[in-house]
Amino acid sequence: MNKSVAVLMSTYNGEKYIREQIDSVLVQKNVDISLIVRDDSSKDGTTSILKEYEKAGKLRLLTGINMGVGNSFMELLYQSPDADYYAFCDQDDIWLQNKMEVAITKLEKLETKAPGLYISNQTLVNEDGKKIKTRYQTEPKHKLENVIFANYIAGCTMVMNQNLRNILIQQKHRPSQEFLELRIHDVWVMLVANLSGKIIYDKNSYILYRQHQNNVVGAKSMALHEKLHDKYKRMVTKKYKKARSKTAIELQRCFEGEISQKDKEILTLFQHANSIRGVYNIMNHPKLKKAILGNKVIFVMKSLTGWI
Incomplete structure (x- = not known):
């Protein structure tokens, strides 16, 4: 069958x-x-x-x-x-x-x-x-x-x-x-x-x-000016601020008591990604420092201004 x-x-x-x-x-x-x-x-x-x-x-x-x-x-x-x-x-x-x-x-x-x-x-x-x-x-x-x-x-x-x-x-x-x-x-x-x-x-x-112009989400390529416009829209939209820390908080809320110690450590670090100590801890964590996307200086700036 x-x-x-x-x-x-x-x-x-x-x-x-x-x-x-x-x-x-x-x-x-x-x-x-x-x-x-x-x-x-x-x-x-x-x-x-x-x-x-x-x-x-x-x-x-x-x-x-x-x-x-x-x-x-x-x-x-x-x-x-x-x-x-x-x-x-x-x-x-x-x-x-x-x-x-x-x-x-x-x-x-x-x-x-x-x-x-x-x-x-x-x-x-x-x-x-x-x-x-x-x-x-x-x-x-x-x-x-x-x-x-x-x-x-x-x-x-x-x-x-x-x-x-x-x-x-x-x-x-x-x-x-x-x-x-x-x-x-x-x-x-x-x-x-x-x-x-x-x-x-x-x-x-x-x-x-x-791939077409009306994709809601997807892998479509964008020209530089389109990428910059997209990033700007996200920067001025309040709901996108602290998206990674919000993700960690939501996971811990929904799976409280069911998360391994290893994963809990990662989620806790993300919750504090917008403080100087939090950024330092992420950049020195053996797994997280490898997961940082792009330039690390930009990552620090985005974290401290609430865009991580």
Whole structure:
């Protein structure tokens, strides 16, 4: 009997590419797919398309208020049916037919029934689906300390087993909606998987990750002036201040009493990242000093002014 997979897709104004994505999900090989879609208050023809598929019995459609990408995906997970495995799905990519089969095969090899998360590389394609490049040439860092600084793993590559899903949906383990506006669903899942389970990285890609102007999140490249504008917007937006210390605080709140001493030490250091002593301790911690992104002088300045 094939393993069951609940595929969780959040949509917002995705009418241009959504049919191609849905069709690629529904033809996954050697698995039993249940596609659950939550539309985040689209203003285009997305919901009409989704209702067509729902009427044909090909998906289950959820609707609601606009929550933003992170909260919408986590709401899908909270409402997900029982299945052997769970996968996040964007609205504008294309899945190769063996994407789920490969992920499940690797997760089944875990020695124990530990909470497990599969993640993979991506094939970047243009709007027409033509290959640009493979995203990562070497394995992106994805340990706890790396993800707190910056997450490079896309939610659309994630497949988790039921044990990890059951941890994530527990009421006490659910992050606040405000946090998921700051650091979205894929960051949270990576953090929890680091704390509670095992992560399997696949250097191969089984997803065509479409790059276009309307990507909500993604690997799209930006010109220098666009990067500077994006950084400026974050600097003047209050909610982005102290994002890393807020991440550490939220993890400790949601997993109080369940965190190893080693991970607790890292989270405690991040909570004090905006003081001189905190910066010193991070820069001298054997793991954290390796996880610092970019120039260390800039890191010190950003920490002391509240932008870490």
